[in-house]
Amino acid sequence: MNSVEKALLKVGNLSIGFSQYFKGTQKRVIRPITDMHVEIGEGEIVAVVGASGSGKSLLAHAVLGILPGNAICSGSIVYRGEELTEKRKAQLRGREISFIPQSVNYLDPLMRVGRFVQIGMNKNTALAEQEKLFAQYGLKKSDGRLFPFELSGGMLRRVMFATSVRQGVKLVIADEPTPGIHPQALSDILRQLKQFALDGAGVMFITHDIMSALEIADRVAVIKDGATVEISDAAAFEGKGERLKTEYAQRLWRALPQNDFDSEYKGRAAGEQWR
Numbered sequence: 117m118n119s120v121e122k123a124l125l126k127v128g129n130l131s132i133g134f135s136q137y138f139k140g141t142q143k144r145v146i147r148p149i150t151d152m153h154v155e156i157g158e159g160e161i162v163a164v165v166g167a168s169g170s171g172k173s174l175l176a177h178a179v180l181g182i183l184p185g186n187a188i189c190s191g192s193i194v195y196r197g198e199e200l201t202e203k204r205k206a207q208l209r210g211r212e213i214s215f216i217p218q219s220v221n222y223l224d225p226l227m228r229v230g231r232f233v234q235i236g237m238n239k240n241t242a243l244a245e246q247e248k249l250f251a252q253y254g255l256k257k258s259d260g261r262l263f264p265f266e267l268s269g270g271m272l273r274r275v276m277f278a279t280s281v282r283q284g285v286k287l288v289i290a291d292e293p294t295p296g297i298h299p300q301a302l303s304d305i306l307r308q309l310k311q312f313a314l315d316g317a318g319v320m321f322i323t324h325d326i327m328s329a330l331e332i333a334d335r336v337a338v339i340k341d342g343a344t345v346e347i348s349d350a351a352a353f354e355g356k357g358e359r360l361k362t363e364y365a366q367r368l369w370r371a372l373p374q375n376d377f378d379s380e381y382k383g384r385a386a387g388e389q390w391r
């Protein structure tokens with residue numbers, strides 16, 4: 117792939133801080149993201165991996181334009197060759213750029229889930245389109261009448277997929293779409309994301325689960341303490357990780373239970389709170 121020509125999303129030198137009040141009136145800025153970059157091409161799946169708190173969700177929220185009001189964001193986010201302004205983010209969000217959030221709490225608790233999936237669709241065809249999506253994601257027609265609290269966690273995730281992974285979407289940002297999901301549902305989700313990429317969409321797949329990521333990802337971005345430390349081909353995650361560029365990525369790889377190489381690496385990586 118010619119990455120420059122075909123880049124769908126290009127995030128460079130992203131920095132995110134939050135202004136906070138402390139001791140009543142004094143203001144300070146904390147800066148959890150200092151230097152993040154990632155590039156996703158058309159039809160490409162880029163996994164974003166890193167320890168809890170490293171800044172993966174903030175990256176997703178920055179691209180989507182849903183950071184909280186006290187966030188101060190700098191750097192560049194270019195989508196299809198044009199800077200993504202806040203206005204453009206709002207226009208594209210839920211349409212060309214879709215989001216599978218980390219928490220199902222993003223669903224409106226007072227809205228029937230069928231209605232939720234219909235948001236942004238043409239009024240005349242919305243119901244038919246929603247029902248088709250439900251069928252595709254293994255949900256019944258009658259489930260559309262339910263409120264979020266009436267659905268199981270797995271069903272809610274499928275509703276989120278029906279909302280996000282559908283026609284017209286060019287970039288999917290999936291923030292940990294697979295935790296606590298049983299193996300069959302997991303492989304369904306991975307298959308759907310893969311199919312989506314094969315159809316030409318770009319996918320940012322944020323996950324703790326490197327092994328699942330490697331099943332579908334073309335490249336993997338490794339995040340540490342708010343910075344991108346390495347972007348490598350998924351194929352480089354093999355053997356003892358000799359082809360990985362940084363020691364940090366090698367440690368993450370070697371610390372996986374199935375890579376039972378070296379207890380010294382394991383001990384050190386465990387200290388990184390890798391889940």
Ligand SMILES: Nc1ncnc2c1ncn2[C@@H]1O[C@H](COP(=O)(O)OP(=O)(O)OP(=O)(O)O)[C@@H](O)[C@H]1O
Binds near residue numbers: 166171173
């Ligand atoms: N609104 C906020 N105000 C201040 N700090 C924040 C805010 N949101 C996130 N942070 C901090 O930014 C850092 C990165 O958070 P983020 O949610 O992006 O991590 P993550 O990599 O997605 O973690 P996890 O894997 O647990 O979901 C954390 O240290 C977090 O405390």
Ligand code: NI
Binds near residue numbers: 291
């Ligand atoms: Ni997160």
